[in-house]
Amino acid sequence: MxxxxxxxxxxxxxxNLDKYYGTFHALRGINLSVKxxxxxxxxxxxxxxxxxxxxxxxxxxxxxxxRIEVLGTELNDDVGNIDEIRRxxxxxxxxxxxxxxxxxxxxxxxxxxxVRKQPRAQAEATARLYLEKVRIxxxxxxxxxxxxxxxxxxxxxxxxxxxQPQIMLFDEPTSALDPEMVSEVLDVMVTLASExxxxxxxxxxxxxxxxxxDRMIFMDGGxxxxxxxxxxxxxxxxxxxxxxxxxxxxGH
Amino acid sequence: MxxxxxxxxxxxxxxxxxxxxxxxxxxxxxxLACLAIMVFLVWKLLNWAVFSAVFTTSGGPEACQAAAGAxxxxxxxxxxxxxxxxxxxxxxxRSALACVxxxxxxxxxxxxxFWTGRRIALVWGAGTSLFYVLMKGxxxxxxxxxxxAWGGLALTLFIFVTTCLIGFxxxxxLALLRRSExxxxxxxxxxxxxxxxxxxxxxxxxxxxVVLPFALPQWLQGDKLYRVILGSAxxxxxxxxxxxxxxxxxxxxxxxEAAMALGMRYWQRVSRILLPQAMRNAMPATINQFVISFxxxxxxxxxxxxxxxxSGNAAYGTGEWRFAYVEVYAFIAFIYFIFVFxxxxxxxxxxxxxxxxxR
Numbered sequence: 001m002x003x004x005x006x007x008x009x010x011x012x013x014x015x016n017l018d019k020y021y022g023t024f025h026a027l028r029g030i031n032l033s034v035k036x037x038x039x040x041x042x043x044x045x046x047x048x049x050x051x052x053x054x055x056x057x058x059x060x061x062x063x064x065x066x067r068i069e070v071l072g073t074e075l076n077d078d079v080g081n082i083d084e085i086r087r088x089x090x091x092x093x094x095x096x097x098x099x100x101x102x103x104x105x106x107x108x109x110x111x112x113x114x115v116r117k118q119p120r121a122q123a124e125a126t127a128r129l130y131l132e133k134v135r136i137x138x139x140x141x142x143x144x145x146x147x148x149x150x151x152x153x154x155x156x157x158x159x160x161x162x163x164q165p166q167i168m169l170f171d172e173p174t175s176a177l178d179p180e181m182v183s184e185v186l187d188v189m190v191t192l193a194s195e196x197x198x199x200x201x202x203x204x205x206x207x208x209x210x211x212x213x214d215r216m217i218f219m220d221g222g223x224x225x226x227x228x229x230x231x232x233x234x235x236x237x238x239x240x241x242x243x244x245x246x247x248x249x250x251g252h
Numbered sequence: 253m254x255x256x257x258x259x260x261x262x263x264x265x266x267x268x269x270x271x272x273x274x275x276x277x278x279x280x281x282x283x284l285a286c287l288a289i290m291v292f293l294v295w296k297l298l299n300w301a302v303f304s305a306v307f308t309t310s311g312g313p314e315a316c317q318a319a320a321g322a323x324x325x326x327x328x329x330x331x332x333x334x335x336x337x338x339x340x341x342x343x344x345x346r347s348a349l350a351c352v353x354x355x356x357x358x359x360x361x362x363x364x365x366f367w368t369g370r371r372i373a374l375v376w377g378a379g380t381s382l383f384y385v386l387m388k389g390x391x392x393x394x395x396x397x398x399x400x401a402w403g404g405l406a407l408t409l410f411i412f413v414t415t416c417l418i419g420f421x422x423x424x425x426l427a428l429l430r431r432s433e434x435x436x437x438x439x440x441x442x443x444x445x446x447x448x449x450x451x452x453x454x455x456x457x458x459x460x461x462v463v464l465p466f467a468l469p470q471w472l473q474g475d476k477l478y479r480v481i482l483g484s485a486x487x488x489x490x491x492x493x494x495x496x497x498x499x500x501x502x503x504x505x506x507x508x509e510a511a512m513a514l515g516m517r518y519w520q521r522v523s524r525i526l527l528p529q530a531m532r533n534a535m536p537a538t539i540n541q542f543v544i545s546f547x548x549x550x551x552x553x554x555x556x557x558x559x560x561x562x563s564g565n566a567a568y569g570t571g572e573w574r575f576a577y578v579e580v581y582a583f584i585a586f587i588y589f590i591f592v593f594x595x596x597x598x599x600x601x602x603x604x605x606x607x608x609x610x611r
Contacts, residue, residue, distance in 0.1 A: 060509050086515040097510035101528050101606075110524060111514035163514060
């Protein structure tokens with residue numbers, strides 16, 4: 001059983017994580033520990049393994065070696081463990097992945113109803129609460145295709161929150177958005193962070209990282225190259241590759 | 253200064269006609285010639301079917317044959333054979349009621365309000381058992397009528413509906429199995445689907461009706477009719493499985509991932525996320541397959557069943573109405589048209605209904 005106390009063991013513990021795609025070594029012995037309530041921002045060049053790593057945390061990718069422990073439960077072939085972890089770990093995707101055949105409200109209600117077995121009225125109340133929180137309560141009866149990209153991504157965040165997860169994973173949540181819609185999504189994420197959610201965000205939004213992150217992680221070539229506080233990371237990075245990456249991202 | 257942009261006025265109907273059909277002298281001549289041919293054909297057809305046609309049986313076949321137009325009296329005289337086949341004359345009201353039951357069942361299951369598991373099961377269960385009791389009898393004081401005496405429209409509808417009711421779920425299972433990650437499952441399923449698709453329907457019907465009884469023990473054989481329906485459902489499912497699989501391939505991979513990340517299990521993902529979207533993608537091809545299957549029910553004549561087309565043969569086959577085969581076939585074509593056309597319109601309605609949430 002996943003424990004809900006806020007002290008004690010870390011929210012997430014990754015040890016010597018290995019992942020291969022065929023012969024390609026995508027993750028090379030990653031070690032990472034995340035405390036409850038901690039906000040981690042993961043960045044790095046494309047193909048460095050950031051997405052692969054967070055997709056291993058809820059088993060969208062199966063790891064080939066090492067150990068992943070989420071909220072005290074080990075992620076292995078045990079289907080019961082996988083289900084239990086997925087219930088407690090929310091995820092937001094680059095391309096939103098809303099269900100196009102359901103209204104916004106139904107998108108938010110379906111999983112609490114069929115996975116958590118909540119009664120319809122309770123699921124709807126929760127859904128409306130979180131839609132309010134992401135500031136689009138008036139769109140509840142629309143279909144995803146009728147919304148802008150920024151609105152869709154906020155619905156996706158609300159949908160994940162409706163499961164009342166203990167950890168939230170963000171996989172480049174603003175990369176597919178038009179520039180003018182990035183801030184409305186980031187604002188929601190900042191609010192979420194301020195309320196104490198445990199967050200692991202893969203993003204290149206360095207302004208967001210500076211504001212929110214407790215710890216920065218820089219990945220390259222399937223490895224964690226640098227781990228530092230945001231202050232240290234942005235001003236006095238010791239690593240050559242990190243400095244090069246930062247100059248490219250912040251350069252203009 | 254402010255600029256006001258106004259769209260050019262839409263052309264009037266006459267102006268539109270002139271532009272489309274009478275733009276040049278040559279085009280005008282062609283348009284008029286086509287119009288003349290069309291008027292001539294329609295007039296000929298109406299003259300045959302209505303103005304010079306005979307509608308009453310009072311003059312008997314001879315007067316009818318002498319008429320210049322169609323002889324619809326054959327329908328008035330023989331409609332019972334066309335609709336009910338060899339079903340006993342006194343009991344034919346049962347066959348008519350059974351047809352109504354199947355049609356009502358089909359119409360009800362087409363209405364979105366009935367699309368919950370319990371309601372649809374109720375409609376289908378009630379519909380098919382009502383049909384079966386009415387046709388077969390032997391209970392509630394109804395005289396027993398064996399399957400070999402069933403015929404006409406009732407038989408056509410029964411074979412079609414049961415083929416779809418058995419074939420559709422089977423098709424979904426086959427499509428899911430073919431997408432399995434275990435190679436031995438997906439390959440075996442692929443082999444079965446391709447195997448069935450490589451055989452002509454007639455040979456499958458013949459095998460199930462005639463050859464299978466030699467291979468099966470007595471208690472497993474069932475009536476020939478049900479074996480034929482099974483064969484036809486298998487054939488239907490092989491084609492429909494590929495249609496469903498095509499629809500599934502059109503569903504973005506992110507959908508499955510999002511559902512997994514929300515903690516849904518395999519069957520929850522399949523029933524709530526994958527299938528609703530896949531069936532929407534597969535809708536036009538699915539309606540097509542239903543239409544083809546409806547018309548293919550006429551093939552059961554080769555194993556000795558008198559569905560509506562074969563019953564039509566019998567209707568004009570006896571001496572005195574032998575000349576009136578065109579009228580009988582025209583009438584049967586009209587019946588097919590009513591069913592198939594409704595099916596197509598229903599398909600169009602579904603597509604409109606689903607387009608609300610399209611990307």
